[in-house]
Amino acid sequence: MNTRRNxxxxxxxxxxxxxxxxxxxxxxxxxxxxxxxxxxxLGSVAMAAEPESESPRDLESPPALAFVEPQxxxxxxxxxxxxxxxxxxxxxYRVRDRADEIAYQGVATKSFQSGLSDGVYRYRVEAIGDDGxxxxxxxxxxxxVKHWGLFPSLGLFAIGAVVVSGIVFxxxxxxxxxxxxxxxxxxxxxxxxxxLPTLNESGDQS
Amino acid sequence: xxxxEMGAEGILGLLxxxxxxxxxxxxxxxxxxxxxxxxxxxxxxxxxWWGRRATSYDGFAVAGxxxxxxxxxxTAVATWVTSNTTxxxxxxxxxxxxxxxxxxxxxxxxxxxxAPLSGRIRRLMxxxxxxxxxxxxxxxxxxxxxxxxxxxxxAMTWLIxxxxxxxxxxxxxxxxxxxxxxxxxxxxxxLYTLFGGMYAVIGTDFVQSIIILIGLVVVAIAVLLHxxxxxxxxxxxxxxxxxxxxxxxxxxxxxxxxxxxxFGEIFHSNVWWSRAFAMREGVGPKAYCLGGxxxxxVPIVAGFLGLAAPALGIGVSQPDTVGPLVAATLxxxxxxxxxxxxxxxxxxxxxDSLLAATSDLVVNDIAEPLAKRVTGNRASDAIKRRWSxxxxxxxxxxxxCAAYPNVGTLATVLFFAGPMVGSCxxxxxxxxxxxxxxxxxxxxxxxxxxxxxxVAYFAIGWFVASxxxxxxxxxxxxxxxxxxxxxxxxxxxxxxxxxxQSGGGEEGGPIDPNGRGxxxxxxxxxxxxx
Numbered sequence: 001m002n003t004r005r006n007x008x009x010x011x012x013x014x015x016x017x018x019x020x021x022x023x024x025x026x027x028x029x030x031x032x033x034x035x036x037x038x039x040x041x042l043g044s045v046a047m048a049a050e051p052e053s054e055s056p057r058d059l060e061s062p063p064a065l066a067f068v069e070p071q072x073x074x075x076x077x078x079x080x081x082x083x084x085x086x087x088x089x090x091x092x093y094r095v096r097d098r099a100d101e102i103a104y105q106g107v108a109t110k111s112f113q114s115g116l117s118d119g120v121y122r123y124r125v126e127a128i129g130d131d132g133x134x135x136x137x138x139x140x141x142x143x144x145v146k147h148w149g150l151f152p153s154l155g156l157f158a159i160g161a162v163v164v165s166g167i168v169f170x171x172x173x174x175x176x177x178x179x180x181x182x183x184x185x186x187x188x189x190x191x192x193x194x195x196l197p198t199l200n201e202s203g204d205q206s
Numbered sequence: 207x208x209x210x211e212m213g214a215e216g217i218l219g220l221l222x223x224x225x226x227x228x229x230x231x232x233x234x235x236x237x238x239x240x241x242x243x244x245x246x247x248x249x250x251x252x253x254x255w256w257g258r259r260a261t262s263y264d265g266f267a268v269a270g271x272x273x274x275x276x277x278x279x280x281t282a283v284a285t286w287v288t289s290n291t292t293x294x295x296x297x298x299x300x301x302x303x304x305x306x307x308x309x310x311x312x313x314x315x316x317x318x319x320x321a322p323l324s325g326r327i328r329r330l331m332x333x334x335x336x337x338x339x340x341x342x343x344x345x346x347x348x349x350x351x352x353x354x355x356x357x358x359x360x361a362m363t364w365l366i367x368x369x370x371x372x373x374x375x376x377x378x379x380x381x382x383x384x385x386x387x388x389x390x391x392x393x394x395x396x397l398y399t400l401f402g403g404m405y406a407v408i409g410t411d412f413v414q415s416i417i418i419l420i421g422l423v424v425v426a427i428a429v430l431l432h433x434x435x436x437x438x439x440x441x442x443x444x445x446x447x448x449x450x451x452x453x454x455x456x457x458x459x460x461x462x463x464x465x466x467x468x469f470g471e472i473f474h475s476n477v478w479w480s481r482a483f484a485m486r487e488g489v490g491p492k493a494y495c496l497g498g499x500x501x502x503x504v505p506i507v508a509g510f511l512g513l514a515a516p517a518l519g520i521g522v523s524q525p526d527t528v529g530p531l532v533a534a535t536l537x538x539x540x541x542x543x544x545x546x547x548x549x550x551x552x553x554x555x556x557x558d559s560l561l562a563a564t565s566d567l568v569v570n571d572i573a574e575p576l577a578k579r580v581t582g583n584r585a586s587d588a589i590k591r592r593w594s595x596x597x598x599x600x601x602x603x604x605x606x607c608a609a610y611p612n613v614g615t616l617a618t619v620l621f622f623a624g625p626m627v628g629s630c631x632x633x634x635x636x637x638x639x640x641x642x643x644x645x646x647x648x649x650x651x652x653x654x655x656x657x658x659x660x661v662a663y664f665a666i667g668w669f670v671a672s673x674x675x676x677x678x679x680x681x682x683x684x685x686x687x688x689x690x691x692x693x694x695x696x697x698x699x700x701x702x703x704x705x706x707q708s709g710g711g712e713e714g715g716p717i718d719p720n721g722r723g724x725x726x727x728x729x730x731x732x733x734x735x736x
Contacts, residue, residue, distance in 0.1 A: 077456040077667065078448045079301050079525075108523035114301050115446025115516075147448070148666075153455035160462020160673045163680055167469060167631060168319065174639035175322040 065127050065136035072143035079114035080143055082123055087136050090127035098122040116145045233534070233542040238380025241543065242387070245550050246394040249410055250401075253558075256409030257402015263587040266403030266594060267335055267566050268484040273408055275493055278485045281408045282317060282497025284415035284555035285477060287504055288364075292552055293371055295505035296512030296529030298460075300522065302669075303442075303449030305457030307509025312461065313468035317498030320472045324482035324490030326638055330699045332487075336563075337479035337634075338571040341648070343699055344637045348645040352652040354571060356630060357474060360623045361564040362608070365557065365601065369609035372553045378527045379534060379546050388609050391550070395557040396602035399565075400595055404484055407558045414551040419500065421548035425533050425541070426507045432536045433514050441517035449513065460669035463624070467672035470627030473634045476563040565597035573597075624668065625659020625675030632676070632683040640687065641694045647686025655679025 068083040082095060086109050095104035095111050103123060104111035113121075121143045127135040260266040273281070291310075298306035331340060338357055342350035373388030398406050442449050451457075472478045482490050511529040515522055520535060522528050530549060534542040573593050574585050585593070629652045636643035659675025 077301065077669075078454075104521040104523075105519075106521035106523060108521070110523045112300070112522045112525045114525070115303060115442065115449035117447055148455035148459070150453055150455055150458075153458045156459045156670055156673060157462060159677050160459075160466065163673070163677050164462055164465055164469075166680065167635060170635050170639060171319055171322055174326070174635075178326060 065125060065138045067123075067125065067138055067141040070139060070141040072141065074144045074146050075116075076146060076148050078116045078145050078147060079112065080145075081110055081112050082125070082141055082143075083110040084125045084138060085109070087127035089129055090135055091130045092128040094126045094128060096124050096126065113143070116143075118146055120144050233380040233539065233546060235381045237539075237543070238376060238382045238546065241380075241546050241550070242376070242382070242390055245547065245554075246390060249394055249554055250398045252410050252413065253398025253402040253406035255402075257398070257406040260403045260405045263590045263594070265405060266591055267562075267569075268480060269404040269408055271332075271484055271486070273481070273485045273489065275489050275496075277408050277412050278481065278489050278493030279496040279500070280415040281411040281481055281555075281559070282494055283500045284411035284418060284551070285481075285559045286313070286317060286497065286501050287415070287418050287552045288368060288371075288556040291505055292508055292529055292549055293375065293526045295508035296515075296532070297525040298464075298505075299449075299509035299512035300515065300525050300528055302457035302460055303446075303451065303454055303513070305452075305454055305461055306449075307506055307513070309457065309461045309464040310505035310509060311502055312465040313471075313505070314498040314502040315465055316468035316472035317494045317501060319469055320478055320482075321491040321494035321498070323473065323635070323638060324478075324485070324494055325488070327479065327482045328485065328487055328490055330638070330696055331483070332700060334483050334699075335480070335570045336566050337474060337476045338567055340479070340699065341633070341637065342571065344643075344694065345633070345645040345648045349633065349637075349648040349652075350571075352649055352656075353474070353630065353633070354567070356626045356652065356656065357476060357567060358564070360471070360475060360627055361477075361560055361567070362601075362604065363623045365560045365564070365605045366608045368553055368557045368560070369605050370612060372550075372557075373609065373612065374527065375530060375549045375553075376546075379530060379542060379549070384612055385610060388612075389606065391553050392557065392602055392606055392609070395554050395561060396598060399558045399561045400598050403594065404480065404562050407562045408481075408484065410558060411555050414555040417551045418548050418555070421544050421551075422504055422507055424544060425537070425548070426510075428537050428541065429507075429511065429514065429533065433518070438514050438517040442513065445516055456667065456669055459666075459673070463669050463671065463673040466628050466631065466676040467624045470624070470629070470631050470672060470676065474627050474630035476567050477559045480563045480566055561598050561601055564601055565594050568597040568601070569593045622663070622668075624672035625663055626656045628659055628672035628675035629653075629655025629679035632680045636683055636687065641696070642687050642691040643683075643694070644687060644690045644692035646690040647683050650686050651679040651683035654682045 064085065065087050066085055068085065072080055082104075084093070092105060092107060093109060093111075094102055097103045098121070103113060113123075122140045123143070124140050125138045127137075129135045259270070262270075264270060295307065295310040298310045300306075302309065327334070327340070334340060338350055338354050341353040345353075369388050369392050372391035373384035373386075376382045376387030376391070377384045398410065402409070439450070448454050481493075485493060508529050511532040512525075515528050515532050518532065518536070520528075520532055530545050534545045537544065569590050574590065577583075577585055632651055632655075633643070633648035637648065655675040655678050658678045659671045662674035663671035
């Protein structure tokens, strides 16, 4: 069976996302995204409007079926949503990728694709009638996946680890000091919140 | 069943299958309305029954401050298992793979981390009601204004996302129109919270948590019986390889981001503070730890549903409904009913908690200080109780108006609050443990952390916003504490709100040991240790 994994070798623009991608290029990419295309970061990649196309099929007046926006932007997270126009009489839509494999089947007029490696992906959508006949086929939509670089991602991962470690340290240290103090107060028969200890009192500097 | 195998089943089978998955007609509308009516009446009845004990404002707002371990644990679990857990955890897994499911489960670490804080909060403020009250007394107006804005924004965002989730889920599962489902779920929660306050919330949470946990165990077992994990792995490896990648860049960034979002949500939100005040002394730390342990596997189970969708050949049109649809598709009508009940319970347990906790904020931190300024008198218990009713109805109304248009995806709505709550982490833990934490440090860290977190949200994505917010606010907080140190007396927090405070300071404001009636740390005094 021709799997998507096999096809991806030919489709991919580059190797794995973390191989040979300079940090500076990633940073520049982030700046460009900041300045130019903030909306692409919100999850789904928008597609641009598709012009009507002439084809032999037009002579038979098939129902119009087109992706809402056939040119996708660059997805940095490996997921995007394909959306297409509804066709009268269609009871099912089937999205096929470049190798003609089914990427989605359902009655909705959009499909969520995720977990994709770096590469360029092309999709067509078919509208299916109640007798199983293909009522219409769209022109392809093209999606590009280019993941964030590994080094900036690992950098943010490390920052997260440091921040979480700091929070846990403060809480655990504070809890330890407070517990010691409470035990001392209980042993001395005194328990009043007004003199509850802080990290400063035990010599720790904030 | 793989996509290829599905393709061989013939068009008729596909039509039936796909219609059931996408159009959400697994459960009939009649069955959906029946369940809605049954559970709606049950929650309202139980709420009224439990709420009969709420004779005083203390009873209504903090359940008499006498909640035990079983109820405390149950309310922590039920509140934290939201509809976002059942919808966003599978979405995370479908978007970010294994890391995504793990990232969502790290939200339980927030409960573990809050466990010791809850004990300290209870000891420091035995008469307290809200998180904003702590910040107001600890940092003064400089700290409490940004904190109140963040708290209200977060509470309303969460409330609205819950109401929207209710409408979307009931629609996806049974075809009940979004507007109807959303309205009924919200109205039921408003009604029983209105009658019973925190007693009703915690009582219904207990029943809801049991239903949720039993339901999830049944779903997990049933899914494992229906799905071959090796097939899921094989399918993902072939079609969606990044979902299994250890070095998935966006997922790596999301891991600590989600953990910090969870920390920020729990540390700052009055939902959790009001429970800390409501639990008996010594109960909070144990209840939050147990709650975290019980909650930890929930998003992993839910996340697996998202990962299983491609292997099952289930076409996903909206990622935030994949979990319930996979469960309901696999388990048939019985499964759909179970999912419906679990979803309704998880929605109700979060919405009621938010309504109760946010109404406390409105009464104690907005209405009462304003009334005190106008009349010069402290509001009586009866008046505060009445204000609570108005606040709950008002919050329900505002939520309904915002949720009705059904704008935005759940993740987008919820994660917009991420950097805001992330920037509250350090002011809260610093305020609880450090004398030197000052109003300037707290205010600056919240403002800078929120601002830069939001920039990161738009420049990079939701999966780094909380991380950037928490990291930058931590740096600013430390610098602020170093440059403008305070010397706070924690004993001042234990005063009852009704007790006259020394120093002639503004009512409810922070009072320093030397009788300064303004915000501690604002006035530099030579030679004074702050």
